[in-house]
Amino acid sequence: MREVAIVSAGMTPFGELWQSSLRDLFVQAAREALDAAQVKRVDGIYVGNMSGGQFVGQEHLGPLMADHLGMAGVPAVRVESACASGGVALRTAFLEVASGMSDLVLAVGVEKMNDGADVTNVLATAADQETEVYHGVTFPGLYAMIARAHMKTYGTTEEDLAAVAVKNHRHGKLNPKAQFRLEVTIEQVMNSSLVAAPLRLLHCSPVSDGAAALLLCPLERAMEFTDRPVKIRGSGFATAPFALADRADPAFLEAVNHSATRAYEMAGVGADDIDVAEVHDCFAIAELCVLEAMGFASPGGAGDLTRSGETTLGGQLPVNTSGGLKSKGHPVGATGIAQAAEIFEQLRGEAGERQVKNATIGLTQNMGGSGASSVVHIFERV
Amino acid sequence: MPSPRYWREIPNRLRLEAARCKGCGKVSYPARLVCPSCNGMAFESIRLSRRATVVTSTVIHVAPADFQMEAPYALAIVQTPEGARMMVQIADCDPADVGPGLEVALEFRRIKQEGQSGILCYGHKGVPAR
Numbered sequence: 001m002r003e004v005a006i007v008s009a010g011m012t013p014f015g016e017l018w019q020s021s022l023r024d025l026f027v028q029a030a031r032e033a034l035d036a037a038q039v040k041r042v043d044g045i046y047v048g049n050m051s052g053g054q055f056v057g058q059e060h061l062g063p064l065m066a067d068h069l070g071m072a073g074v075p076a077v078r079v080e081s082a083c084a085s086g087g088v089a090l091r092t093a094f095l096e097v098a099s100g101m102s103d104l105v106l107a108v109g110v111e112k113m114n115d116g117a118d119v120t121n122v123l124a125t126a127a128d129q130e131t132e133v134y135h136g137v138t139f140p141g142l143y144a145m146i147a148r149a150h151m152k153t154y155g156t157t158e159e160d161l162a163a164v165a166v167k168n169h170r171h172g173k174l175n176p177k178a179q180f181r182l183e184v185t186i187e188q189v190m191n192s193s194l195v196a197a198p199l200r201l202l203h204c205s206p207v208s209d210g211a212a213a214l215l216l217c218p219l220e221r222a223m224e225f226t227d228r229p230v231k232i233r234g235s236g237f238a239t240a241p242f243a244l245a246d247r248a249d250p251a252f253l254e255a256v257n258h259s260a261t262r263a264y265e266m267a268g269v270g271a272d273d274i275d276v277a278e279v280h281d282c283f284a285i286a287e288l289c290v291l292e293a294m295g296f297a298s299p300g301g302a303g304d305l306t307r308s309g310e311t312t313l314g315g316q317l318p319v320n321t322s323g324g325l326k327s328k329g330h331p332v333g334a335t336g337i338a339q340a341a342e343i344f345e346q347l348r349g350e351a352g353e354r355q356v357k358n359a360t361i362g363l364t365q366n367m368g369g370s371g372a373s374s375v376v377h378i379f380e381r382v
Numbered sequence: 383m384p385s386p387r388y389w390r391e392i393p394n395r396l397r398l399e400a401a402r403c404k405g406c407g408k409v410s411y412p413a414r415l416v417c418p419s420c421n422g423m424a425f426e427s428i429r430l431s432r433r434a435t436v437v438t439s440t441v442i443h444v445a446p447a448d449f450q451m452e453a454p455y456a457l458a459i460v461q462t463p464e465g466a467r468m469m470v471q472i473a474d475c476d477p478a479d480v481g482p483g484l485e486v487a488l489e490f491r492r493i494k495q496e497g498q499s500g501i502l503c504y505g506h507k508g509v510p511a512r
Binding site for chain 2: 118120121124130131132133134135136137138140141144145146148149152193194195196197198199241243244245246250
C-alpha cells in the first residue's frame with residue numbers, strides 16, 4: 001500500500017441552510033477543496049451521504065454530484081453507513097489511493113436534512129425496523145437506553161452528561177462554521193426539555209444541513225498541491241450487533257473499540273499519542289462511551305475526565321475542538337468528513353482560536369446507528 | 383406496512399417464537415437463518431416465557447408520528463428467562479417508575495395504528511409483574 005496524504009479541505013457552514021440544495025452544498029465544499037489545491041479534475045469521487053433518498057427524494061448521488069462539479073465522466077459513487085457515511089467515504093477514498101488505483105480522489109460528505117422530510121423517521125431507518133422502530137423508539141431513545149445502562153453500571157450522572165454539552169458548546173463558540181455558536185451552562189442543559197429520559201434537548205445534536213470535502217493523493221505527490229500535507233497514518237473500521245438488544249453490554253460500544261484498535265495498530269500509535277480528537281457526540285452519552293471504548297478513559301471514567309477539563313481546549317486531550325456534533329451541527333453524511341477537516345486544520349496550525357498547541361497526531365471517530373458501525377482515522381502532520 | 387410483511391412477522395411478534403441453536407444453545411429472537419454465536423444453521427423453535435426483566439430503559443417524550451398520542455411512554459430492553467432480549471414498551475404504570483431490574487409480564491397489545499386507514503399493528507408490551 002502507498003502512503004496517502006490529505007492536501008486540501010473544504011466545508012460549508014453547518015446549519016439550517018434553506019437557500020442551499022443538496023447539490024449546492026456538495027459543490028460548494030468540493031470546489032473549496034479543489035480550488036485550494038488548484039486541481040481541475042480528479043480520478044474518483046466518493047460521496048458520503050446517509051439518506052438523500054428519504055431526506056430530499058434523491059438517489060444516485062455519484063453521477064449527479066460529478067456532473068454538477070463539472071466532472072461528468074469521472075467515476076463517482078455514494079457510500080452509506082448511516083451517520084458514519086462520511087467517515088467510510090474517507091476510508092474508501094484512502095483505500096483507492098493507497099492501492100495505487102488512483103492518484104487524486106475526492107471524499108465529500110453531504111446531507112440536506114431541512115427540506116420538509118420527517119427527520120425522526122428518516123434517522124430511525126438506521127435502527128432495526130422490525131425489532132426497534134416498530135415499538136416506537138427514536139435515536140435519542142436508543143442513546144437514552146445506553147445512558148441509563150451506563151448510569152446503572154458506573155454511577156454516571158446527569159451532570160456528567162451535561163458537562164459534555166457545556167464543553168462542546170464552549171469550543172463551538174470559537175468555530176465560525178458552527179450551527180450554534182453559543183455557550184450553555186450546566187443549569188441550562190439540566191433544565192432543558194426531556195427528549196428521551198434521561199437525555200434532554202441540550203444533550204442532543206441538532207438537525208443540520210452541510211457538506212465537507214477532502215482531497216487525497218499519494219504522499220509522494222502531496223507537495224505538488226500544498227506545502228503542508230497531512231498524512232493518513234491509520235484507518236480502522238468495524239461493525240457490531242445491529243440492534244441494541246443484541247449487545248451483551250449496551251453501554252459498551254464494541255465497534256468503536258474494534259475500529260480504534262485496528263487504527264492504532266495500523267498507525268503504530270496508542271491512545272496516549274493522540275494530541276487532538278474529534279469523536280461522534282451525536283448525544284452527550286456517546287462521547288463518554290466513545291472515550292472509554294477507545295482507551296482515552298477507563299470504563300466508567302469518561303465523566304470524571306470530562307469534568308476535570310482534560311478534554312477541554314487547554315487540557316491533556318482536547319476532544320471536539322470544532323464544537324462536535326452538538327454545537328457545530330450534524331448533517332449526518334457530512335459529519336465524518338467535517339471531523340477530518342477539523343483535524344486537518346489543527347495539524348496544519350490553522351485552527352485559530354481553537355488551535356491545540358503543537359498538535360502533531362490527531363484522530364477522528366465517526367459512528368453509525370446506535371454504534372453498529374464505527375470508523376476511526378489517525379492523522380499526522382508531515 | 384405492506385400486509386405480507388406484517389404477516390411474515392406473525393410467528394415472532396404475535397406468538398413470541400424464538401430459535402434455539404442446536405449447536406451452541408444460543409437463543410435468537412426473532413429467529414435467524416444463521417446463529418450469530420456459532421454460525422450454525424440448525425435450530426429448534428421455542429416459545430418464549432411471557433415474563434422478562436428490564437435491562438435498560440428510557441421514557442420517550444418526543445415521539446415518532448405514529449406514537450405521538452401516547453407520549454410520554456416507557457421503552458425498555460428486557461430479557462426473558464431463556465436469555466432472549468427484545469425491545470418493548472412498558473405499559474400500565476408511571477413511565478418514571480420503569481428502570482433496570484423491573485420484572486414485567488409480556489402481554490399481547492396493540493402497538494400502533496398506521497394512519498387513519500392503515501392496519502392495526504399488534505405485538506407485546508411489558509406490564510409490571512403483580
